[in-house]
Amino acid sequence: MDMDIRIPIGLLFAILGAILAVYGFATASDTALYARSLGTNINLLSGIPMAVFGVLLLLFAYRSAKKQNLKN
Amino acid sequence: MTEHYSLSLIDYSIMAIYFIFVLGIGWGLKKYMKSSSQFLEGGRNIPSWITGLAFISANLGALEVFGMGASGAKYGLMTAHFYLIGAIPAMIFLALFMMPFYYGSKARSVPEYLKLRFNEKTRGFNAISFAVMTIFASGISMFALARLMEVMLHWNFNYSILASAVIVLVYTYLGGLKSAIYNEVLQFFLIVAGFLPLVYIGLQDVGGWDGLTQRLNEVAVQKGYASGTWSSMWHYTGSAASNPMGIDWIALVMGLGFVLAFGYWCTNFLVVQRAMAANSMSGARRTPLIGALPKMFLPILVIVPGMIAMALMASPDKGLLLIGNNGQADYNMIIPTMLVHYYPTGLLGLGITALMASFMSGMAGNVTAFNTVFTYDIYQSYINRGKSDEHYLLVGQFATIAGVAVSVAAAYAAANFNNIMDFLQLIFAFVNAPLFATFMLGMFWKKTTGNAAFWGLLAGTAAAALHYSLTIAEGKGGWFGTLVEYPSGMAQGFWTAIYAWTACFVVTVVLSFVTKQLKSDDDLRGLVYSLTPKTYDEPGIPWYEKPVVMASVIGGISILLTVIFW
Numbered sequence: 047m048d049m050d051i052r053i054p055i056g057l058l059f060a061i062l063g064a065i066l067a068v069y070g071f072a073t074a075s076d077t078a079l080y081a082r083s084l085g086t087n088i089n090l091l092s093g094i095p096m097a098v099f100g101v102l103l104l105l106f107a108y109r110s111a112k113k114q115n116l117k118n
Numbered sequence: 119m120t121e122h123y124s125l126s127l128i129d130y131s132i133m134a135i136y137f138i139f140v141l142g143i144g145w146g147l148k149k150y151m152k153s154s155s156q157f158l159e160g161g162r163n164i165p166s167w168i169t170g171l172a173f174i175s176a177n178l179g180a181l182e183v184f185g186m187g188a189s190g191a192k193y194g195l196m197t198a199h200f201y202l203i204g205a206i207p208a209m210i211f212l213a214l215f216m217m218p219f220y221y222g223s224k225a226r227s228v229p230e231y232l233k234l235r236f237n238e239k240t241r242g243f244n245a246i247s248f249a250v251m252t253i254f255a256s257g258i259s260m261f262a263l264a265r266l267m268e269v270m271l272h273w274n275f276n277y278s279i280l281a282s283a284v285i286v287l288v289y290t291y292l293g294g295l296k297s298a299i300y301n302e303v304l305q306f307f308l309i310v311a312g313f314l315p316l317v318y319i320g321l322q323d324v325g326g327w328d329g330l331t332q333r334l335n336e337v338a339v340q341k342g343y344a345s346g347t348w349s350s351m352w353h354y355t356g357s358a359a360s361n362p363m364g365i366d367w368i369a370l371v372m373g374l375g376f377v378l379a380f381g382y383w384c385t386n387f388l389v390v391q392r393a394m395a396a397n398s399m400s401g402a403r404r405t406p407l408i409g410a411l412p413k414m415f416l417p418i419l420v421i422v423p424g425m426i427a428m429a430l431m432a433s434p435d436k437g438l439l440l441i442g443n444n445g446q447a448d449y450n451m452i453i454p455t456m457l458v459h460y461y462p463t464g465l466l467g468l469g470i471t472a473l474m475a476s477f478m479s480g481m482a483g484n485v486t487a488f489n490t491v492f493t494y495d496i497y498q499s500y501i502n503r504g505k506s507d508e509h510y511l512l513v514g515q516f517a518t519i520a521g522v523a524v525s526v527a528a529a530y531a532a533a534n535f536n537n538i539m540d541f542l543q544l545i546f547a548f549v550n551a552p553l554f555a556t557f558m559l560g561m562f563w564k565k566t567t568g569n570a571a572f573w574g575l576l577a578g579t580a581a582a583a584l585h586y587s588l589t590i591a592e593g594k595g596g597w598f599g600t601l602v603e604y605p606s607g608m609a610q611g612f613w614t615a616i617y618a619w620t621a622c623f624v625v626t627v628v629l630s631f632v633t634k635q636l637k638s639d640d641d642l643r644g645l646v647y648s649l650t651p652k653t654y655d656e657p658g659i660p661w662y663e664k665p666v667v668m669a670s671v672i673g674g675i676s677i678l679l680t681v682i683f684w
Binding site: 048049054057058059061065066069070073080082083084086088089091092096099 | 128131132135136139142143146147150161168296300303304307311314315318319322323459460461462463464465468
């Protein structure tokens with residue numbers, strides 16, 4: 047395989063998820079900001095699963111790369 | 119009055135990071151683009167979970183996000199027919215019965231299959247109409263994106279066109295089809311992440327699924343339909359008058375489920391190309407099946423927001439105002455409107471990035487299908503045969519640039535002459551509607567002759583044009599008079615397709631009896647069902663990867679969904 051697509055996707059999701067989660071955490075007390083989303087801190091709420099998804103993809107990619115190395 | 123939307127630094131950063139990754143994928147694949155097959159066919163070595171997600175993502179473009187949101191509001195849950203009966207049976211059929219001939223034959227494209235099975239002129243007709251169609255589809259996506267950014271964020275229209283053209287060009291030029299496919303997978307996940315929170319907040323706003331259906335019941339009654347019309351799929355399809363789509367179950371099953379769905383999913387090279395890039399025969403056959411699984415659930419992302427918007431607009435206290443066109447509410451704007459209505463800074467950047475991703479995947483998909491058909495089916499067949507592979511690689515790269523350039527022109531044509539684009543889309547509908555009859559006969563009846571196929575296709579196209587000219591719906595059609603008036607443009611479209619398919623089928627069968635079969639059984643081996651060995655998949659694949667097993671599971675889930683939301 048030329049490129050394991052799980053690496054860029056995992057990396058992107060980990061980065062974007064972390065940005066959203068950190069921003070959500072930092073603005074948690076800003077009720078005006080979250081008036082739009084009906085009071086839900088939707089940044090934190092979407093950032094965390096996105097980051098988790100990204101890290102999972104990276105883990106899978108890492109595991110199969112290791113397997114590949116053992117074979118060679 | 120529209121609310122004012124502006125993005126802040128964090129939104130722009132999210133967008134910028136995304137574009138860095140998109141271009142980075144193209145850059146990372148650049149060094150593998152050494153042959154025309156690598157560039158135009160993706161090297162045929164891609165795992166099926168990737169081609170499967172690309173298979174549906176290439177289709178998840180501007181028209182889908184705009185059109186399905188709008189239809190979700192106007193017609194309610196009936197719109198989900200486009201995802202169940204309008205996609206799943208065709209995708210299963212493609213996987214089980216048609217993919218062996220696409221992947222197993224020497225064909226590198228759908229038009230090339232027509233050449234091998236029939237003759238040069240059938241291929242030429244399909245290749246040229248397809249090439250023109252993809253360019254205009256890409257141009258329309260580009261136009262829609264630029265217009266959206268202009269209306270929503272007051273971005274400059276010309277800069278948006280230029281920026282999207284350059285980005286798509288760079289990553290398709292660098293990494294070819296593989297880059298487009300990889301990016302489609304990335305875009306798929308991004309669209310899910312960008313739209314899912316919308317559904318979550320929206321449903322909270324209307325009081326959950328129960329609150330949504332209750333409000334929609336009131337809307338239905340107000341509009342003069344039975345109370346449950348907006349939240350059921352089949353229940354009100356007994357007669358065309360009892361649902362807002364204006365369609366009965368016969369038109370739904372035959373027009374959408376059979377002619378249009380099979381015509382699109384089984385013969386459109388834009389999607390078939392993704393499956394043909396898979397790394398094995400069983401991988402190619404799994405591609406539509408892997409795509410079918412998320413496909414069944416996409417209505418949650420694109421139709422439910424439309425339904426929520428309809429419910430909210432019926433309750434003025436909720437304050438949802440559609441972004442309009444010159445003060446007129448524009449249903450196409452439902453999903454963008456809801457993004458800016460609900461999303462705070464941060465997630466707003468992600469939501470808008472997801473919108474851009476969806477439009478660009480549509481553009482890139484069309485560009486990569488165009489350059490393949492242009493290089494192999496037009497250039498190599500009619501303009502310059504027998505050159506070295508490096509020559510065709512160069513032509514493929516040049517076609518990519520030219521394709522994007524012409525798309526830009528098409529985008530401006532769409533901006534200036536709205537009617538021309540409507541007209542063109544109509545012509546493409548006429549050309550496409552009968553196509554599945556030609557493929558079905560070609561693949562499953564070895565007596566079908568090349569001449570019969572060609573004239574059958576023309577007859578089907580003529581029948582579509584004639585039917586449209588003699589019927590009228592929403593003030594459209596009826597150029598030669600009005601024999602029938604349909605309650606909606608959708609109904610007219612479905613019936614146009616049914617007539618086109620039937621004309622093509624009948625003419626092809628009749629002509630096959632009176633014209634001579636110029637191909638011997640040997641020529642047709644691997645192209646026709648009865649002349650091809652029935653063991654397609656390579657030995658030793660586990661049972662759960664067998665296409666038949668997967669198809670049964672997909673079929674079962676879609677039946678279950680149909681029953682639940684009947």
